[in-house]
Amino acid sequence: MKINSQGKITLAHGSGGSATRDLIAELFSARFSNPILDRLEDSAVLARPEGGIALTTDSYVITPLVFPGGDIGKLAVCGTVNDLWMMGAKPLYLTAGFIIEEGLDFSTLEYVAESMAREAARQGVAIVTGDTKVVDKGSGSGGLYICTSGLGSRVFEGVSVEKLLGREHLRDGDAVLVSGALGNHHACILSQRLGIDNTIASDCAGLGSMVRALLQEGIRVKLMRDITRGGLATVLNEFLREDLCIQLEETAIPVDEDVAALCGLLGLDPLYMANEGKFVCVVECDDTAQALKVLRRDELGRQAAVIGTVEPRSLGEPGVFLRTSLGGMRVVDVLYGEGLPRIC
Amino acid sequence: MKQPAQIQDVVAQLRGYEGEPLRFMEICGTHTSSIFRHGIRDLVSSQIRLIAGPGCPVCVTPALYIDRVLTWAKKPGCVVLSFGDMLKVPGSKGESLSLAQASGAQVEIIYGPHEVLEKAQNHPDRVFVLAAVGFETTIPAYALLLDEVRRLNLKNIKLVTALKRLMPALEFICQNETGISGFLAPGHVSAIIGSQVYAPLAKEYHKPFAVAGFSAEQILAAVYGLLRQVQNGKAEVHNYYRSAVKPEGNVKARRIIDRVFEPGTAAWRGLGDIEGSGYYLKEEYRDFDGGSFGIREDMTQPQNQGCRCAEVIIGRLNPDECPRFAKGCTPQNPQGPCMVSEEGSCGIWFRHQGRVQRVL
Amino acid sequence: MCIALPGKLIEVDELGFFGTVDFQGNKVDVTLGAVDAKVGDYVLIHAGNAIEVVTLEEAEDVMALLAELEGAYAEDEAGGENGENGQVFPLFRGGEDA
Numbered sequence: 001m002k003i004n005s006q007g008k009i010t011l012a013h014g015s016g017g018s019a020t021r022d023l024i025a026e027l028f029s030a031r032f033s034n035p036i037l038d039r040l041e042d043s044a045v046l047a048r049p050e051g052g053i054a055l056t057t058d059s060y061v062i063t064p065l066v067f068p069g070g071d072i073g074k075l076a077v078c079g080t081v082n083d084l085w086m087m088g089a090k091p092l093y094l095t096a097g098f099i100i101e102e103g104l105d106f107s108t109l110e111y112v113a114e115s116m117a118r119e120a121a122r123q124g125v126a127i128v129t130g131d132t133k134v135v136d137k138g139s140g141s142g143g144l145y146i147c148t149s150g151l152g153s154r155v156f157e158g159v160s161v162e163k164l165l166g167r168e169h170l171r172d173g174d175a176v177l178v179s180g181a182l183g184n185h186h187a188c189i190l191s192q193r194l195g196i197d198n199t200i201a202s203d204c205a206g207l208g209s210m211v212r213a214l215l216q217e218g219i220r221v222k223l224m225r226d227i228t229r230g231g232l233a234t235v236l237n238e239f240l241r242e243d244l245c246i247q248l249e250e251t252a253i254p255v256d257e258d259v260a261a262l263c264g265l266l267g268l269d270p271l272y273m274a275n276e277g278k279f280v281c282v283v284e285c286d287d288t289a290q291a292l293k294v295l296r297r298d299e300l301g302r303q304a305a306v307i308g309t310v311e312p313r314s315l316g317e318p319g320v321f322l323r324t325s326l327g328g329m330r331v332v333d334v335l336y337g338e339g340l341p342r343i344c
Numbered sequence: 345m346k347q348p349a350q351i352q353d354v355v356a357q358l359r360g361y362e363g364e365p366l367r368f369m370e371i372c373g374t375h376t377s378s379i380f381r382h383g384i385r386d387l388v389s390s391q392i393r394l395i396a397g398p399g400c401p402v403c404v405t406p407a408l409y410i411d412r413v414l415t416w417a418k419k420p421g422c423v424v425l426s427f428g429d430m431l432k433v434p435g436s437k438g439e440s441l442s443l444a445q446a447s448g449a450q451v452e453i454i455y456g457p458h459e460v461l462e463k464a465q466n467h468p469d470r471v472f473v474l475a476a477v478g479f480e481t482t483i484p485a486y487a488l489l490l491d492e493v494r495r496l497n498l499k500n501i502k503l504v505t506a507l508k509r510l511m512p513a514l515e516f517i518c519q520n521e522t523g524i525s526g527f528l529a530p531g532h533v534s535a536i537i538g539s540q541v542y543a544p545l546a547k548e549y550h551k552p553f554a555v556a557g558f559s560a561e562q563i564l565a566a567v568y569g570l571l572r573q574v575q576n577g578k579a580e581v582h583n584y585y586r587s588a589v590k591p592e593g594n595v596k597a598r599r600i601i602d603r604v605f606e607p608g609t610a611a612w613r614g615l616g617d618i619e620g621s622g623y624y625l626k627e628e629y630r631d632f633d634g635g636s637f638g639i640r641e642d643m644t645q646p647q648n649q650g651c652r653c654a655e656v657i658i659g660r661l662n663p664d665e666c667p668r669f670a671k672g673c674t675p676q677n678p679q680g681p682c683m684v685s686e687e688g689s690c691g692i693w694f695r696h697q698g699r700v701q702r703v704l
Numbered sequence: 705m706c707i708a709l710p711g712k713l714i715e716v717d718e719l720g721f722f723g724t725v726d727f728q729g730n731k732v733d734v735t736l737g738a739v740d741a742k743v744g745d746y747v748l749i750h751a752g753n754a755i756e757v758v759t760l761e762e763a764e765d766v767m768a769l770l771a772e773l774e775g776a777y778a779e780d781e782a783g784g785e786n787g788e789n790g791q792v793f794p795l796f797r798g799g800e801d802a
Contacts, residue, residue: 194455197731258729265727265749266455267428267707269381326355326560328383331696340428341455343482343751344373344400344705350767374706401705427751456752458722458735478751479705485753488737492721532706535748535756558706565766569773576777584766587758588710588748594756597738 009104014134024132027109031117032096034126044128046093051155052162054089056080060146065108067192069185069201072146073116075276078206079228080150081123085211086224086279088161089152091123096130097147104143112144123206125150159215169222170244174310175288178280179210179295180303181254182232186273187262194266194341200258205277210298219291220284227280230335231272235280236320237334245313248322248332254303267342271322272335282310351561354568361389361571367523368392368570369659371514372530373400374558376689380696382560388567395524395662396689398513401477402429403681403688404612404657405506410435412635413504416473417441417449423463425454426475433684441475457485464498473634476505480536483507483623484597487604490629502634507623509607511541516618517658518549524659526552526570528563531585536601538593539583550579557585604629611641613681615654653680656689663693670694708750710758713741725749 012019029037036044060076070078081091096116100109120127154161184203191198207226214221225235232253236246255263255270263270277300283291288306295304313319320332370376376396379385385394398404414435417424424441431442431453445451454460457474464472476486486503493501510533517524529542534555542553552573556566566584573580583589601623610622617640625633652668655661663669663682673679675691682690711727716736723736725747732752739754741747747754 191730196455198729200729258727261709261711261728262730264709265707265711265730265732322383324381324383324560326351326382326387326564328560329386330380330383333695340431340453342429343427343478343707344402344429354770372705455732456734458733458752481705481708481750481755482753484738484755485735485751488721488735488753491737492735530706532708532748532750532755535708561766565770569770572773572777582769582773584769586769587760588756594738596740597755600738 007106009100009102009106009109009134011102011134011136014100014132020132024130027106027113028096028130028132031113032120032127032130034128036093036126036128044093044095046128046151049092049151049153049155051153051160052089054084054087054152054154055149056083057149058083058147060148062189064189064192065144066111067202068188068199070204070276071112071115072144073112073114074119075202075204076146076148077116077119077123077125078204078276080148081125081152082207082226082279084150084152085207086226087152087154088165088211088215088221088224089154090156090212091125091150091152091208093151094120094125094127095149096127098130098132099145099147100132100134101143102134102137109144119206123208157212157216161215164215164221165223167223167239167241170239170241170282170310172244172310172312173285174222174282175285175291175306176236176246176248176280176282176308176310177288177291177295178227178232178254178278178305178307179207179301180278181256181259182227182275182278183255183259183263183268183270183273185276186231186268187259190266190268190341191262196262198258198262200256200262203275203277205300207277207279207300210279210295210301213294213298214281214291217290217294219287219294221281221291222284223282225280227275227278229274231270231274232280233271233320233332234334236332240313240319243313244310244319245317246308246320247311248308248320250322250324252305252307254305267344271332351564354564355387358388358392358564358568358571361391363391363575366392366525366571366574367395367659368526368528368567369395369397369517369524370528371397371510372528372533373403373689373692374532375528375530375556375563376692378558378560379563380692382563384560384563384567387564392567392571393662394528394567395659396656396693397517397659398612398657400429400688401479401506401508402427402433403684403691404508404615405430405433405477406611406613406639406641407434407436408611408639408641409504409506410440411437412639413441413473413475414439414444414449416471416502416504416634417444417451421469422471422473423450423452424473424475425452425460425463427477428453430475430477433681457489458492460489460501461492461496461498464493464500465496468500471500471502473502473504476503476507479508479510479530479533480598480601481532483601483605484536487600490604490632493632501632503625503632503636504634505623505625505636506610506639507605508610509621509623510537511545512618512621513612514542514545516621518545518551520658520660522660524551525574526554528566528570529553529555529581531555531557531562531588534583534585534589534593536594536597538591539581539589540591541593542581546579546581552579553581555581555583555585555589557588611639612657613641613653615657616641651680653682653690656682663690666690706750708748708755710746710748710760713743713745713747716741716743723754725754
C-alpha cells in the first residue's frame with residue numbers, strides 16, 4: 001500500500017498491519033536509514049561505547065508543529081542531543097517514538113521526518129529504533145507528539161569528562177557564562193500563537209560544537225545546563241548548593257531588541273523564557289576569558305557573555321541575585337506560573 | 345541636600361536619608377513589580393518604606409466573579425477569553441480558570457479584547473465570553489470593542505465585567521489608612537484619568553502625589569520628589585511621566601468609557617463593597633452582559649476570617665508584616681487574595697523574597 | 705493595571721479604527737479609537753489598544769523635572785530669591801497649596 005502524500009493518517013496506520021509497515025518504511029526508515037535501523041529488529045543492538053554512558057529521555061508536545069527556526073522534529077533531535085552534551089557526553093544513538101493523532105496530514109509528518117533526518121545527520125547521531133502509534137482525534141493539540149531517548153559516550157576524541165562536571169566542583173569565584181541571547185524560542189512560539197507579526201525565530205540548535213570546543217581546549221568547566229523551560233532563572237536556582245549563590249549583572253545579559261520589546265509588550269521576563277539552543281556554563285575563574293573566546297568563535301555563540309559570578313552564600317540568603325543597571329539588587333527566584341501575557 | 349544632577353545622585357540621596365520613617369504607597373501592582381524588578385527597594389534607605397497598595401485589579405476580584413466565568417467556560421459551545429493574569433485566581437470552591445482548562449473547559453488567553461472579533465466571526469456557532477477586568481487603562485478597549493461589535497452586528501459575544509474605578513478606591517484608602525506619607529500614582533491609569541484628579545485628595549488629606557512611569561529612573565525620581573515634598577511640608581501632585589500623562593488626561597478615552605459604562609458599587613475581595621468603585625454596562629449595552637451584576641463579597645466567608653489581606657490592600661500592613669506571610673500563607677497554599685496569584689502584593693513579595701540587603 | 709509600551713504607528717485602516725504598530729520589529733494590530741493618531745506617531749499601547757499619543761524621548765527627562773522642583777523649593781526657602789543649593793530644609797513647614 002503506497003502512501004498517499006495528499007492524504008491523512010488514519011487509525012489503520014497504527015494497527016500494526018501492512019499500513020503500519022508501509023508508513024514506517026516510507027516515512028521513517030527511508031529517511032533515518034543507518035545499518036542498525038535498517039535491520040528493523042525489535043531492538044537495536046549497539047556496540048558498547050568507551051567509558052561511561054549517558055542516557056536521557058524526553059518528550060516533545062509543542063504547538064504549532066512548524067515554526068520559524070524549526071519544527072517539532074528538529075526540536076526533538078536537538079533537545080535530546082543537548083541533554084547529552086550538557087553532561088559532557090557525545091551523542092551516539094537516538095530512539096524516536098511517534099504518537100500521531102488520526103487526521104494529521106501526511107505532508108506534515110513527512111516534513112517533520114525529513115527535518116529529523118537532516119538534523120540527526122548534522123548532529124552526527126543515528127536514529128536506531130522507534131515506534132509509531134495512532135490515536136483517536138480528540139486531545140486537539142496539534143496532532144503529533146514525539147518521545148525520544150538518547151545515548152552518548154562520556155569519553156570521546158581523547159577527552160574524559162569524568163572528573164570535570166558536577167555541583168561539588170563549584171566554588172567561590174567561578175564565572176557564569178551564557179552562550180547567547182535569551183528568550184528567542186519562547187518569544188517565537190508565543191508570537192505564533194498570538195498572531196504577532198515579527199521575524200523572531202526559535203534558536204533551536206545543537207550545542208555540540210561549542211561544548212566539544214570547550215572540553216577539547218581544556219577549559220575547566222564545572223557545570224553546563226541548557227536553558228529550556230523556566231528559563232535561566234530556574235536553571236540557575238536548580239544547580240546551586242546551599243553554601244553558594246550567584247550574582248548576575250543585568251547589563252551583561254544578552255537579549256535581542258525585538259525579543260525585549262515583545263517582553264515589554266506582554267509583560268514577560270527573558271530570565272524566565274525557554275530557549276532551545278542556549279546553555280549556561282560555570283567555569284573556573286582563570287579560564288573565563290578563554291571560555292568566552294571559544295564560545296564566540298562558534299557561529300552559535302557570537303553573543304556569548306560572562307553574566308555573573310559564583311559567591312559564598314550566607315545562611316538563609318536566596319540563591320540567585322541580579323544587580324540592576326542602577327546598582328539595585330534583585331532576588332531571582334524560580335518560575336512560578338506559566339509566563340503568560342499579562343496586562344498588570 | 346545638594347541638588348541631584350544625575351540619577352546616581354538621586355540614589356545617593358535616597359540611600360542616605362536618615363530622617364523620620366516614611367511610608368509611600370505604590371498604588372499600582374505594576375509599580376510593585378517594577379520596583380522589585382529594578383531592585384529599587386535595595387537602593388533606598390530603610391527609613392523609606394515603599395508599601396504595596398490595592399495591587400492588581402485581578403486579585404481584588406471576588407470569588408463569585410470567577411465562579412460566573414467558570415460556568416461559561418464549562419458550558420458547551422462557549423469559550424472564555426481571558427488575560428493571563430486571571431488564570432490562577434480561585435473561585436469560591438478553589439477552582440481557577442487554569443484548573444478548569446486542564447479539565448477540559450474552554451479557556452483561551454488573549455493579549456487584547458479586540459481579538460474576540462475575528463474569533464466570533466470565524467465561529468458564529470460559538471459564544472465568546474470575555475473576562476473583562478481592569479482599571480481605566482483597560483476600560484476604553486472594551487468600550488471600543490462593543491461599538492465595533494454593534495457595527496459588525498455580531499451576536500455571539502458576551503462580557504462578564506469586573507471593572508474598577510481608581511479614585512473611589514483611593515479615597516477609601518485615604519479615609520482608612522494609617523501612616524501613609526505619600527502616593528506613587530499609576531502612570532498608565534493616569535494617562536487616561538489625568539494627573540489633576542489627585543489634587544482634591546492631596547489637599548483634603550494632605551498627602552503628596554507623584555505620577556510615575558515604570559522605568560527605574562522615573563520611579564526613583566518620583567520617590568525622591570515625594571521625599572522632598574514631605575520635607576517641605578507640601579501636598580501637591582507632581583507628574584514625572586509627562587510624555588504620557590497630561591493634567592486633564594485622555595478626554596477622548598474617558599468620553600468613550602462614559603458612553604458605554606457607568607459607575608456603581610463594586611465588591612473588592614477581602615475588603616467588601618466600595619461605593620462607585622466599579623464600572624458597569626449601561627442599559628443600552630446590557631444585552632452584552634454575561635453576569636456582571638450582583639457580585640458581592642461575602643465578608644463572613646471562612647476565607648475572609650483571620651486573613652489580613654484587607655489591611656495589606658489599603659496599605660496598613662505590608663506583606664512582610666503580615667504574621668502569616670510565608671508561614672502558612674504561600675503561593676502554593678494561599679490564605680487570601682493577596683497571595684492567590686503571582687500578581688497579588690504578597691505573591692510578588694514572596695517571589696522576590698522581600699527586601700534584599702546585600703553588602704557588596 | 706499598567707503594562708503598556710510605546711511603538712510606532714505604521715499603518716491605519718480607512719475607518720481609522722484599526723492600525724498596525726511596530727515595536728522594535730514586532731508588528732501588532734491595535735485599536736486606535738481612544739486617541740487621535742496618524743501614521744508616524746508613537747502611541748502607547750495597552751492590551752492592544754492605544755491609550756495615548758506620546759512624544760518619544762529616549763528617556764523621560766526626570767532630572768529636568770527634579771531641577772524644576774528644587775528650584776521651586778529653593779525660591780520658597782529664600783523668600784522669593786533663588787536660594788543656595790546645599791541647604792538643609794526643616795522637615796515640615798506650615799502652609800499647603802495643592
